[in-house]
Amino acid sequence: MAQYRSSLLLPEDRLLKIRDDFIKEAQAGLRGENSSCLMMASMMDVLPNGEETGDFFAVDIGGTNFRVILVSLSESRGEVARFEMEDFAIPEEYFSCHADRLFDLLADSLVSFAKRHGFSGKKTAPVGFCFSFPVNQTAVDAGTMIKLTKKFDNEGFVGCDPVQMLQQAIQRFKAPFKVVALLNDSVGTLAGACYEDPNAKVGVILGTGTNACYVEQVAKIGTLAKGATSRPRMVVNTEWGNFTAASLPITQADREMDETTPNAGEYHFEKMVSGMYMGEVARRIILQLAEDAQLFGPSVPDELRVPWALSTPALSKIAEDDSWVLSGTAQILADDLHLPASRCTYSACSTVKEVCLMVSRRSAALVAACLAGLLRHIGRDGSHGGMQATTVAVDGGLFEHFDAYRGFLRDYLDLLLTPEVSAMVQLKRIRDASSMGSAYLAAAVTASP
Numbered sequence: 001m002a003q004y005r006s007s008l009l010l011p012e013d014r015l016l017k018i019r020d021d022f023i024k025e026a027q028a029g030l031r032g033e034n035s036s037c038l039m040m041a042s043m044m045d046v047l048p049n050g051e052e053t054g055d056f057f058a059v060d061i062g063g064t065n066f067r068v069i070l071v072s073l074s075e076s077r078g079e080v081a082r083f084e085m086e087d088f089a090i091p092e093e094y095f096s097c098h099a100d101r102l103f104d105l106l107a108d109s110l111v112s113f114a115k116r117h118g119f120s121g122k123k124t125a126p127v128g129f130c131f132s133f134p135v136n137q138t139a140v141d142a143g144t145m146i147k148l149t150k151k152f153d154n155e156g157f158v159g160c161d162p163v164q165m166l167q168q169a170i171q172r173f174k175a176p177f178k179v180v181a182l183l184n185d186s187v188g189t190l191a192g193a194c195y196e197d198p199n200a201k202v203g204v205i206l207g208t209g210t211n212a213c214y215v216e217q218v219a220k221i222g223t224l225a226k227g228a229t230s231r232p233r234m235v236v237n238t239e240w241g242n243f244t245a246a247s248l249p250i251t252q253a254d255r256e257m258d259e260t261t262p263n264a265g266e267y268h269f270e271k272m273v274s275g276m277y278m279g280e281v282a283r284r285i286i287l288q289l290a291e292d293a294q295l296f297g298p299s300v301p302d303e304l305r306v307p308w309a310l311s312t313p314a315l316s317k318i319a320e321d322d323s324w325v326l327s328g329t330a331q332i333l334a335d336d337l338h339l340p341a342s343r344c345t346y347s348a349c350s351t352v353k354e355v356c357l358m359v360s361r362r363s364a365a366l367v368a369a370c371l372a373g374l375l376r377h378i379g380r381d382g383s384h385g386g387m388q389a390t391t392v393a394v395d396g397g398l399f400e401h402f403d404a405y406r407g408f409l410r411d412y413l414d415l416l417l418t419p420e421v422s423a424m425v426q427l428k429r430i431r432d433a434s435s436m437g438s439a440y441l442a443a444a445v446t447a448s449p
């Protein structure tokens with residue numbers, strides 16, 4: 001166990017090294033040099049400021065569901081007069097059908113949603129399209145899809161422009177919508193916060209995966225073609241999930257899990273941090289302890305060997321278990337890992353809880369280190385003198401549902417920033433941020449000259 005404590009609980013100097021390595025990678029990526037962080041220009045050179053008015057729609061896809069929303073923005077600054085939202089499950093066959101059919105499904109759902117909510121359709125309505133896949137963005141409303149991720153395996157996707165595809169599908173329904181903005185969930189999260197908070201400068205996703213974006217000076221984005229924008233600032237999508245550096249504390253359990261993933265050798269940071277992987281990393285460490293230290297008795301329960309058997313929501317319940325003699329942990333081990341009750345002694349449960357806590361703390365520590373790096377890079381960590389209030393908008397199931405995790409993240413930020421700076425940095429949980437932000441961005445793009 002001591003070996004896991006020393007590899008998972010990261011001391012301050014190690015976190016500062018990770019922070020500095022992240023800054024180096026981010027700055028190399030910005031200059032267009034070889035880097036694990038792509039630092040992609042999002043082409044979003046306007047952000048909502050609460051002064052937008054009118055009716056705007058958003059279509060948001062990226063996981064197992066997609067969502068359509070309508071917002072009516074009133075004349076009173078930052079006030080949403082009307083908000084309608086519907087979630088749609090993606091039927092199984094749509095994960096492998098031709099991309100045209102999937103876009104038809106999105107367009108059909110948008111049109112029927114608008115009808116259901118009494119949208120008259122007399123005027124063409126702007127739509128923000130939140131499309132959370134890797135896209136090489138060429139304009140606010142154009143881009144080329146680089147690769148499919150998650151469960152999607154559709155022909156006709158890679159190389160397509162998602163905006164054109166959705167617009168063509170809308171035209172097949174002869175519906176009065178114009179897709180005016182293309183973005184991913186981290187940009188949507190930042191935009192969602194900007195609408196009501198002018199201090200919002202960074203957007204972070206902590207869900208199945210992780211990513212961050214921030215407001216950058218155009219002059220610093222080396223990869224941006226000259227004349228791409230006449231505005232001074234643009235949102236940069238870090239793709240920090242792929243961040244890697246020698247200072248990252250990659251353990252044997254991380255390496256072994258990585259080998260079983262479709263993108264082995266990539267996205268090391270995401271695999272140490274995000275909801276898709278934390279449970280599996282913990283399971284592998286628990287298995288190792290069962291083998292080396294007889295955690296569950298002389299033999300290793302076969303059930304512990306089942307890959308992905310411990311989900312991150314289960315890990316979070318164990319990490320937060322304050323039940324008498326850890327009966328909650330024993331129950332999860334019985335329910336999720338099918339371990340016999342006789343094997344789940346108090347001592348075993350207590351070790352399992354410690355592993356879950358350490359994996360959770362490591363994730364929060366790594367996110368805090370990179371966040372501190374991003375804040376330093378944009379001059380918001382007090383190191384360049386002068387302190388400004390800064391809001392970091394966060395969305396995603398890991399941050400939203402795992403209460404203790406939010407506390408860990410705050411603690412590590414407090415450790416890495418001075419108390420004066422930390423007090424100026426707010427981590428703001430933004431619910432439904434990517435969808436709301438997409439509609440607000442559609443509004444901001446429409447309002448901008």
Ligand code: ADP
Binds near residue numbers: 275276
């Ligand atoms: P996505 O990132 O796929 O768009 P979400 O933002 O809802 O979707 O995040 C889902 C992820 O959040 C899941 O993969 C899961 O790991 C994580 N998650 C959900 N509930 C919890 C929880 N109670 N504790 C920890 N993680 C959770």
